[in-house]
Amino acid sequence: MKTQIKPAAVGALGIAGALLLWQYLATGPMNGSALPAPGHAIAELAALLATGTFWADLADTILIALGGLAISAVAGIAAGLLIGSFAPVRYATMAVLEFLKPIPPIVVLPLVVLVLGPTAQMSWVLVVIGCALPIVMQTVAGVHDTDPVARDTARSYGMGHAEILLRVTLPGAMPFIGTAMRVAAPAALVVAVVAGLLGGGPGLGQSIYQAQAAGDFPVLYALVLVLGLLGLVFQGATRLAERRLLHWHESYREVVL
Amino acid sequence: MKRKALNWSLGVATPVLLVAAWWAASANSMNTFFPPLSAIMVRFRELWLFDHFGSDILLSLRNLLLGYAVATVAGVVIGFVTALVPVARWALDPVIHFLRGIPPVALVPIFISLIGFGIEMRVASIALAALFPTLIATVDGIRSVDTTLKDVSSVYRLSRGEKLAQVYLPAAGPQIASGMQVSLQVAFIVMIASEMLGSSEGIGAMTLLAQQSFMIPDMWAGILLLGVIGFGANLVFELLKNRILAWHAGSRRLANS
Numbered sequence: 001m002k003t004q005i006k007p008a009a010v011g012a013l014g015i016a017g018a019l020l021l022w023q024y025l026a027t028g029p030m031n032g033s034a035l036p037a038p039g040h041a042i043a044e045l046a047a048l049l050a051t052g053t054f055w056a057d058l059a060d061t062i063l064i065a066l067g068g069l070a071i072s073a074v075a076g077i078a079a080g081l082l083i084g085s086f087a088p089v090r091y092a093t094m095a096v097l098e099f100l101k102p103i104p105p106i107v108v109l110p111l112v113v114l115v116l117g118p119t120a121q122m123s124w125v126l127v128v129i130g131c132a133l134p135i136v137m138q139t140v141a142g143v144h145d146t147d148p149v150a151r152d153t154a155r156s157y158g159m160g161h162a163e164i165l166l167r168v169t170l171p172g173a174m175p176f177i178g179t180a181m182r183v184a185a186p187a188a189l190v191v192a193v194v195a196g197l198l199g200g201g202p203g204l205g206q207s208i209y210q211a212q213a214a215g216d217f218p219v220l221y222a223l224v225l226v227l228g229l230l231g232l233v234f235q236g237a238t239r240l241a242e243r244r245l246l247h248w249h250e251s252y253r254e255v256v257l
Numbered sequence: 258m259k260r261k262a263l264n265w266s267l268g269v270a271t272p273v274l275l276v277a278a279w280w281a282a283s284a285n286s287m288n289t290f291f292p293p294l295s296a297i298m299v300r301f302r303e304l305w306l307f308d309h310f311g312s313d314i315l316l317s318l319r320n321l322l323l324g325y326a327v328a329t330v331a332g333v334v335i336g337f338v339t340a341l342v343p344v345a346r347w348a349l350d351p352v353i354h355f356l357r358g359i360p361p362v363a364l365v366p367i368f369i370s371l372i373g374f375g376i377e378m379r380v381a382s383i384a385l386a387a388l389f390p391t392l393i394a395t396v397d398g399i400r401s402v403d404t405t406l407k408d409v410s411s412v413y414r415l416s417r418g419e420k421l422a423q424v425y426l427p428a429a430g431p432q433i434a435s436g437m438q439v440s441l442q443v444a445f446i447v448m449i450a451s452e453m454l455g456s457s458e459g460i461g462a463m464t465l466l467a468q469q470s471f472m473i474p475d476m477w478a479g480i481l482l483l484g485v486i487g488f489g490a491n492l493v494f495e496l497l498k499n500r501i502l503a504w505h506a507g508s509r510r511l512a513n514s
Contacts, residue, residue, distance in 0.1 A: 007347040014348030034370035091264040092271040099272070102491035104446045106362075107483040109453075110468035110476050115290050190360040194446075197362060198453050198465075205363075212366035220370060224363050231358025 036218040045222035054207075058226070061203035064120065065192040065234075068127025069185060076132045077177060080139020081165060084173070090140065097137060105130035105191055109199055118200030123192055126199070130191040131184040138180035142173025175249055178242045185238040186231060193227060204230075292474045301478040309463065314482075317448060317459040320376060321490075324383025325444040329437050332388050336395025336433075337421065346396070357393065361386030361443050362450040374455040382451045387444035394436020398429030431505050434498050441494055445487055460486075 019038050026037040036044075048054045083089050105126045112129075116122040146169050154168045196205020204223060211220040280294045305314060339346050339353070364386050368378045402425055410424045426433075452461030464479025499506070 007343075007350075010344060010347035011351045014350070014352050017348065018352050030371075087264060088267055092267040095268045095272050096275065099488055102442065103484045103487040104442060104449075106446050106449050106453075107480055107487060110464050111290075111480060114468050114473070114476070186358075190362065193360045194362045194450065197366070198450060208363060208366055212370060215370075217370050220366055224359055224367060227363050228355050228359040231360065232355060235358065 034215075034217045036221055040218045041221035041225065044218035045225055048219065048222055048226075057202070057204050057207050058230075060120070061189070061192050061196070061205070061230075064123045064127060064195070064201070064203060065185075065188040068124050068192070069131055069181075069188040071124070072128050072131035072135055072184065072188070073181065075128070076135030076180075077139050077170075079132075080136045080177075081143060081170065081173075083136065084140040084143025085165065085169065097133065101133055101137060106194055106198070109195070113199040120202050122199055123195035123201035123203065126195045126201075127188050127191045131188050134184055134187075135177065135180045138176045139173055142176030143169055145176065146172035171249070174246055178246050182238045182242050186234050189231060189234050289471075289473060292477065296474045297477040297481065300474040301481060304463075304475060304478050305482055313459055313463055316376075317452065317461070318486075320379045320383060320451075320459070321444055321448045324380045324448070325387055325441060327380070327384040328387035328440055328444065329391050331384070332391030332436070332440065333395050333433060335388075336392045337399065337425070339392070340396045340399035341425075353389065353392065357389040361447050365447065365451050365454050368451075369455045378455065379448070379451040379459075383444045383447045386447040387440040390439035390443060391433065391436045394432050394439070395429060398432030398436075399425050401432070402428040431502055434502060438491070438494055438498070441490060442487075445490060449483060 022035075022038045026035045026040075083093055108129060109126060112122050112125050116125065150168050150172065151164060154164045159167070192201075192203060193205040193208075195201040196203040196207075197209050198205075200206060200209075204227060208220060208223050208227075211217070211223060276294075283291055283293045284295070286293050335349075339349050365378075365382045368382045368385075372378045372381065406424060406428060410420050415424065448459075449461035452459035453465045456462045457466070460479060460483055464476055464483065467473075467475035467479060
């Protein structure tokens with residue numbers, strides 16, 4: 001028990017130290033610059049929490065991130081199963097996918113903003129562009145990794161192609177898909193913020209842009225604090241969801257000795 | 258054998274066909290958003306080869322490399338300290354995880370507010386944003402070093418320096434490398450974002466300005482160049498990684514066979 005209290009206590013000290021450093025910088029060497037004192041930013045955060053627009057922006061950002069993620073998941077898994085199951089399709093698409101994979105969605109942001117304007121649809125499209133491709137690639141890898149014995153067994157039991165796909169291949173690929181989703185969920189949040197910040201889509205990204213453009217620095221820092229917490233929540237929630245949804249798979253089962 | 262040849266030709270043919278289809282479909286395009294690919298290529302050559310090569314391409318790449326170098330060196334060093342000194346780990350862990358939760362692009366407005374729109378802002382944004390993937394991968398990599406390996410190096414009475422350079426660094430190498438790869442992608446994204454948000458020079462700024470002033474072929478040329486750079490940076494990293502970590506791939510192959 002003692003061993004758990006000590007890291008937590010030191011961790012709290014670390015946070016306190018970071019806040020103290022911030023306080024020192026804001027009031028000492030960087031006094032008068034754009035850096036607000038932490039108390040100022042936190043007071044601004046409390047004031048933000050009392051406004052309706054903040055919650056509407058927060059809801060917009062979360063909705064865009066989760067909605068885009070859901071579309072990417074459905075489309076990505078379907079495309080991945082298709083590509084992974086047929087060798088010719090895989091060979092035909094892999095070079096193209098490998099080329100597109102390292103290109104982040106921010107590269108096509110000017111084009112998407114041009115066509116759709118600074119709208120929520122624009123943000124949705126960017127999130128899907130950012131998240132779908134990694135999910136496709138991981139699903140393909142997962143399909144490839146499915147136990148061939150299980151697949152052959154299913155075939156000799158007389159299962160049809162569709163049934164094998166749904167009851168053997170898809171569950172077998174699930175850990176890969178889970179990993180992809182764990183990476184994609186925080187990325188979806190990032191893209192949703194970027195779409196607001198650079199493209200003018202609705203949500204917290206746009207609020208940050210406005211705070212910066214207006215020179216309202218305490219609000220800017222308050223919003224970034226909110227985003228940091230939101231990022232933590234996204235990471236924690238996806239890890240939890242992955243564990244709960246995939247507890248049946250052998251790579252997640254708890255080892256019983 | 259014949260099948261294999263067919264698969265490979267599919268892999269080569271699809272990208273070629275896609276580009277040809279784009280060329281043909283857009284040849285007489287009157288759509289403002291999707292100009293003929295030939296027009297885009299003309300602007301691509303006029304802009305990037307080599308009119309804006311020194312003033313914008315090299316500038317962007319230099320910022321990218323500088324920020325990325327700072328991020329990876331600092332990430333590995335801080336990662337080593339955090340992983341090997343328990344007090345440092347307990348104190349820094351919560352702070353690091355909170356900062357990592359912030360979408361990297363949201364750091365750009367903060368740096369703009371602190372140090373203006375200059376080159377320092379861009380490099381600092383890139384460096385801080387790209388720090389965390391390397392840092393966290395280094396910590397995880399060192400913490401998962403085989404205990405037997407640690408015991409053996411203690412029994413052999415390796416000095417602290419020998420342990421760090423000859424045991425921990427190679428053992429954690431593969432994980433550090435994948436962290437550095439993510440850092441590179443983040444650095445690339447923040448490079449574009451920092452130019453789009455607050456500057457008139459650099460590839461990202463030129464692309465966004467072209468969009469805003471409705472010079473659509475210029476915008477497309479920028480998108481293509483950014484795509485090629487994103488792909489190329491990742492490719493160079495892969496090649497270097499495979500070279501430096503060749504021993505790792507080799508030992509894995511041996512272990513599997």
